[in-house]
Amino acid sequence: MKWGFGWEMGPFEAWDALxxxxxxxxxxxxxxxxxxxxKEMVEKGFTSFYKEEDGRLSYYHNGEYVAAEENPKAINLKHLKKQKGVIKKNGGASLIDLGDGIALLEFHSHSNSIGPDILQMINFAIDEVEKNYxxxxxxxxxxxxxVGANLAMILMEAQDDNIWILIWSFANFSRRL
Known part of the structure; x- marks a missing residue:
């Protein structure tokens, strides 16, 4: 129902969130x-419509939790990180093993803006992938x-006369790709 209406949560997910x-x-x-x-569900001790265990999603159905079907072609990073773990992470990005010799670099800074943390993780990811993936x-x-570069960070670095660090970081990043 959430997809058809463009909702972030379906009605039962909203109940769980509340x-x-x-x-x-x-x-x-x-x-x-x-x-x-x-009411019967709650009286029997089931306090949510959905639950997650070991990176797997289950839903309540007729007095028990039933494993939700997953599309084998879809990637759910939240579940994948719980199942396989994270190779390395910092405040801006995580490097995740997708399996089959492929790694994924996930941005998770505010609005996924590119700053020093992401640049650092890109450089680490390139080294790691060249060796092991x-x-x-x-x-x-x-x-x-x-959303692009973190302009507030660039301004702060420029005000601190550290603009050369940023130029070096971006140049190093570009050279490595």
Whole structure:
């Protein structure tokens, strides 16, 4: 339902985010009818519609959690990081083993803006992939792939007369690609 409406969360994910028991209490206090099966679910000790264990998503169905089907062609970085772990990370990026000899460099700075942390991780990723992998993918599952360079960081470095460090970082990055 969330895809058809462009929602970030579906209705049951929203209930989980609010807290199912808290949502039931609020609905009842406002005179709303809560479906009997939802009350029964909570009475049996199931406090959420979805749960995640070992990087696998399950959903509540008829008194138990059932593993959700995953598209083998789709990559869910959140689950993948829990299953395989992260090779290395810093404040701006993570290097993840995708399997099959491929690594993925994921940006996770604010708006995925490129700053020193990402440049440092790109240089590390290139070295690591040349030694131990067949290929590198750069991507993420954020709203934007990247908004570009972190202009606030560039301004601060320029004000501190460190602009040559930035020029060297970008030149080194470009040369390595």
């Amino acid at each position: 807290g199912v028991e808290k949502a039931i209490s609020k609905m009842e206090s406002e005179g709303k009818t809560v479906p009997a099966w939802v 067949k290929g590198l993918v750069i991507g993420n599952q954020g709203k934007n792939f990247s």
